[in-house]
Amino acid sequence: MKGKVGILLAMVVLFGVIASGCIGSQESSETETTGVELTGDFTKDILAIGRTLESNGINEVKFSAWGSGDPNSVMRVYGIVEAARRINKVWEENEVNVKITITDIHYVASFQDAYQEYLSKQPLGQAGDFFVNSYAFLPTLADEGYILDITEYANAYQNVIDDFYPSLIEASKFNDKLYGLPQDTEARPLYIRKDVAAKIGFNLEGIEEKVKNGEFTWSDVYYWAKKAKESGAAEWGLIHRKGSAHPDLIQFIYAFGGKLYNEESGKLVVDVPAVYKWLYVEWKFAQDGLLPKDIMSWDWAKQIHPAIVEGRTLFDIGGTWYWTEWQTKDYYGKEGTPRPLKPEEVQAWFTYTLFPAGEKGLKPVTLSQPFVWMINSKAGQQNPKYDELKDLYHKLAFLMVIKASDPDINAIHSVISAHLPVRKEAAELISNEKWLDDLKSLSIDLDPQVKSNIKDIVATTVHPINAKFLADVSYMLEYTKLAPAHPKYPALADIFKEAVDKVLRGDMTPEEGVNYIIQKVNADPELAQNVEVVGEIPKDWTLQ
Amino acid sequence: MRDVETRPKKGEWIIVFTILFASLPLILGFALLVISSFSKDMVTNLSLSSFRPTIENWINVFQGKLAITGGIRQNILKITLNTLVVALGVSGIVTLISTLAGYSLSRMKFRGRKLMMLLLLMLHAFPGVALIVGVYLLYRLTFPQEPSFVRLYSFFYVILARAALEIPMSVWLMKGFFDTIPWELEWSGIIDGASRIKVWRQIMLPLIKPGILAVALFGFLAGWQDLIYVRTFLIDQTLATFIEANIEAEYSHMPLIAAAGTLYLLPTIIFFLTAQQLLLQSYSGGIKG
Numbered sequence: 001m002k003g004k005v006g007i008l009l010a011m012v013v014l015f016g017v018i019a020s021g022c023i024g025s026q027e028s029s030e031t032e033t034t035g036v037e038l039t040g041d042f043t044k045d046i047l048a049i050g051r052t053l054e055s056n057g058i059n060e061v062k063f064s065a066w067g068s069g070d071p072n073s074v075m076r077v078y079g080i081v082e083a084a085r086r087i088n089k090v091w092e093e094n095e096v097n098v099k100i101t102i103t104d105i106h107y108v109a110s111f112q113d114a115y116q117e118y119l120s121k122q123p124l125g126q127a128g129d130f131f132v133n134s135y136a137f138l139p140t141l142a143d144e145g146y147i148l149d150i151t152e153y154a155n156a157y158q159n160v161i162d163d164f165y166p167s168l169i170e171a172s173k174f175n176d177k178l179y180g181l182p183q184d185t186e187a188r189p190l191y192i193r194k195d196v197a198a199k200i201g202f203n204l205e206g207i208e209e210k211v212k213n214g215e216f217t218w219s220d221v222y223y224w225a226k227k228a229k230e231s232g233a234a235e236w237g238l239i240h241r242k243g244s245a246h247p248d249l250i251q252f253i254y255a256f257g258g259k260l261y262n263e264e265s266g267k268l269v270v271d272v273p274a275v276y277k278w279l280y281v282e283w284k285f286a287q288d289g290l291l292p293k294d295i296m297s298w299d300w301a302k303q304i305h306p307a308i309v310e311g312r313t314l315f316d317i318g319g320t321w322y323w324t325e326w327q328t329k330d331y332y333g334k335e336g337t338p339r340p341l342k343p344e345e346v347q348a349w350f351t352y353t354l355f356p357a358g359e360k361g362l363k364p365v366t367l368s369q370p371f372v373w374m375i376n377s378k379a380g381q382q383n384p385k386y387d388e389l390k391d392l393y394h395k396l397a398f399l400m401v402i403k404a405s406d407p408d409i410n411a412i413h414s415v416i417s418a419h420l421p422v423r424k425e426a427a428e429l430i431s432n433e434k435w436l437d438d439l440k441s442l443s444i445d446l447d448p449q450v451k452s453n454i455k456d457i458v459a460t461t462v463h464p465i466n467a468k469f470l471a472d473v474s475y476m477l478e479y480t481k482l483a484p485a486h487p488k489y490p491a492l493a494d495i496f497k498e499a500v501d502k503v504l505r506g507d508m509t510p511e512e513g514v515n516y517i518i519q520k521v522n523a524d525p526e527l528a529q530n531v532e533v534v535g536e537i538p539k540d541w542t543l544q
Numbered sequence: 545m546r547d548v549e550t551r552p553k554k555g556e557w558i559i560v561f562t563i564l565f566a567s568l569p570l571i572l573g574f575a576l577l578v579i580s581s582f583s584k585d586m587v588t589n590l591s592l593s594s595f596r597p598t599i600e601n602w603i604n605v606f607q608g609k610l611a612i613t614g615g616i617r618q619n620i621l622k623i624t625l626n627t628l629v630v631a632l633g634v635s636g637i638v639t640l641i642s643t644l645a646g647y648s649l650s651r652m653k654f655r656g657r658k659l660m661m662l663l664l665l666m667l668h669a670f671p672g673v674a675l676i677v678g679v680y681l682l683y684r685l686t687f688p689q690e691p692s693f694v695r696l697y698s699f700f701y702v703i704l705a706r707a708a709l710e711i712p713m714s715v716w717l718m719k720g721f722f723d724t725i726p727w728e729l730e731w732s733g734i735i736d737g738a739s740r741i742k743v744w745r746q747i748m749l750p751l752i753k754p755g756i757l758a759v760a761l762f763g764f765l766a767g768w769q770d771l772i773y774v775r776t777f778l779i780d781q782t783l784a785t786f787i788e789a790n791i792e793a794e795y796s797h798m799p800l801i802a803a804a805g806t807l808y809l810l811p812t813i814i815f816f817l818t819a820q821q822l823l824l825q826s827y828s829g830g831i832k833g
Contacts, residue, residue, distance in 0.1 A: 071611030108789035
């Protein structure tokens with residue numbers, strides 16, 4: 001009997017070894033080069049690739065595009081469809097008998113789910129060839145070898161790379177190598193209700209400059225919020241977002257001069273003085289009835305957005321995309337039946353600034369979470385002769401991303417989704433009235449399928465007021481901070497969220513909140529290894 | 545004289561009330577989901593003030609839209625069809641294998657029969673999530689190199705993998721059903737010259753129809769509801785993965801998700817409404833010979 005068990009065990013081990021060998025061998029298959037080198041001249045490169053494909057008997061190249069986000073951000077995948085059409089046109093005009101077909105468009109709302117799905121399907125060769133998602137996932141995907149290193153390809157296209165905002169290109173790198181191209185980004189302004197401000201004599205003239213210079217700080221926000229509440233001009237002084245995935249509240253740490261990541265040690269940081277001041281602000285606002293104590297459990301559609309658009313608060317911490325979201329969803333119910341706001345109403349009721357500095361002498365901030373086009377390291381796998389032509393397929397995929405980053409495609413995405421353009425040329429385009437008119441009437445050179453699918457978004461969102469808003473807030477990118485792209489950051493952000501909730505509800509003082517964060521970090525050995533706790537709780541600090 | 549199995553009528557309402565009270569959260573949850581699917585806003589509390597009737601959500605769902613403006617149009621019929629293929633596939637395989645295996649275990653004596661029955665019980669104890677690493681490894685080893693077959697193969701594999709989780713319990717259930725049928729019926733068939741397979745097909749199966757139906761329906765629901773295996777192995781979306789991927793509180797138009805959720809619930813509701821008598825019959829001890 002023992003002998004049989006031994007044989008069985010040996011067979012299982014042998015099977016395991018063979019299995020792991022088989023899997024390994026699939027991963028490490030070497031490819032031949034095709035001889036096409038990228039020159040930086042797009043048409044020339046695309047023709048060279050097309051002709052080489054044709055000479056290898058390939059007449060159709062299949063790619064799939066995966067993306068995620070809010071419903072207005074569909075250009076994240078349609079950009080790829082449009083890039084394919086533009087490349088096909090070049091080939092057609094030059095009598096190259098090759099065509100790119102986008103076989104599968106996969107677009108879901110949850111970007112975390114999209115990432116999880118990519119993680120499980122990429123090793124099987126079933127993930128999208130193009131993957132657009134938050135920069136936060138890029139280091140892990142790059143480290144796993146799941147996305148393509150495009151550093152060398154990008155060197156040939158330095159002129160295009162130079163047109164992107166440098167901080168966004170930096171966010172697309174891992175270990176000094178480029179793994180993607182920025183697709184969009186955003187800022188998180190502090191919105192101020194003009195009508196409520198007028199009622200309490202809060203002069204908003206020059207507020208942007210005052211915030212920029214650090215003259216208007218969170219002490220001033222508190223002062224005016226209290227005045228709005230006490231005078232009965234508004235039900236609340238401040239409304240903010242909720243949840244740990246949203247980095248809005250993390251802005252407080254930067255506004256109080258703190259940091260979240262130590263580049264030297266590669267560890268996350270709990271900056272005790274900054275975190276204490278953040279929790280103090282939350283606690284003070286909630287204790288004085290300026291901010292709902294239970295805001296972290298408020299409903300987005302029924303409580304948070306209606307409170308803002310109906311003028312029941314003076315201040316709101318939100319995102320640039322709120323601007324068009326308020327125009328597309330039925331949040332405004334003051335007149336009875338809820339309806340969306342008109343562009344003119346949004347413009348008349350709201351002004352916007354950077355997130356003010358925590359204290360005098362510090363700087364204002366904003367926070368971005370750029371989305372990045374990433375290319376699957378197995379891009380083109382569903383095509384014939386993949387092993388021989390792998391390099392060619394990869395270069396073609398890169399050129400598609402270059403094309404999908406055309407200023408007009410990027411500008412369309414910005415206007416219809418209220419995200420900020422990632423290229424300077426695109427930023428110029430959204431200020432161009434004629435171009436906006438053409439977009440409004442859809443008299444632009446665009447794939448018919450894409451046109452038909454964005455028709456209703458264009459009708460609702462393309463408006464000079466919205467374009468002006470985007471142009472107005474673009475300067476915020478100069479002040480932008482990024483949440484750390486560290487695999488343990490989500491766990492730390494969750495702890496921050498719990499502490500904020502407890503402090504808001506009055507279950508903990510700010511000091512207890514800080515200690516709670518430290519205890520929770522230390523209770524998780526893996527997290528404790530990745531987090532540094534620095535500084536002391538400041539003595540007698542108050543919000544003036 | 546009172547029958548030991550009947551209760552006094554006057555106490556009955558207490559039991560009914562208790563059962564209703566205990567199931568209230570569940571009933572309320574489903575009721576709010578269905579109501580919300582016909583409303584412009586989610587009805588998430590007991591006041592119906594946020595109920596603004598509309599059938600727009602259902603129209604949008606059937607058009608494959610999950611947002612009022614924007615979003616990608618999904619082919620919802622194809623997604624429903626994918627779900628149906630997986631569910632019917634799982635159901636078919638589970639029914640076929642469990643009726644054959646249940647019969648063998650009930651009627652035939654062979655070496656290792658007892659061990660096999662014990663192992664089947666053990667297999668049932670393993671949760672699907674715990675097995676997924678091994679199942680994933682097997683998938684990586686077996687999926688075809690030819691890209692055009694991968695999509696088809698992913699269906700085949702997910703059906704097999706999901707059915708494998710259901711088979712142990714179904715075999716036990718079927719064995720129970722076969723055990724209730726008297727030997728005499730089978731003997732008479734064999735004496736008349738029928739083979740064992742003919743006896744199984746022409747005599748035994750018609751007698752355990754409720755059991756077959758129960759196993760088939762549970763197999764169907766297992767396939768219809770599966771999320772983890774489908775998300776891991778299937779290239780195409782099913783209703784479960786489609787709904788899951790589109791629930792993002794801030795972005796999604798929740799009443800539309802509610803409509804998609806109600807659509808997803810329909811087969812379960814239809815199943816329990818139509819088959820409850822039959823199921824009760826099969827659960828209460830099977831069939832008399």
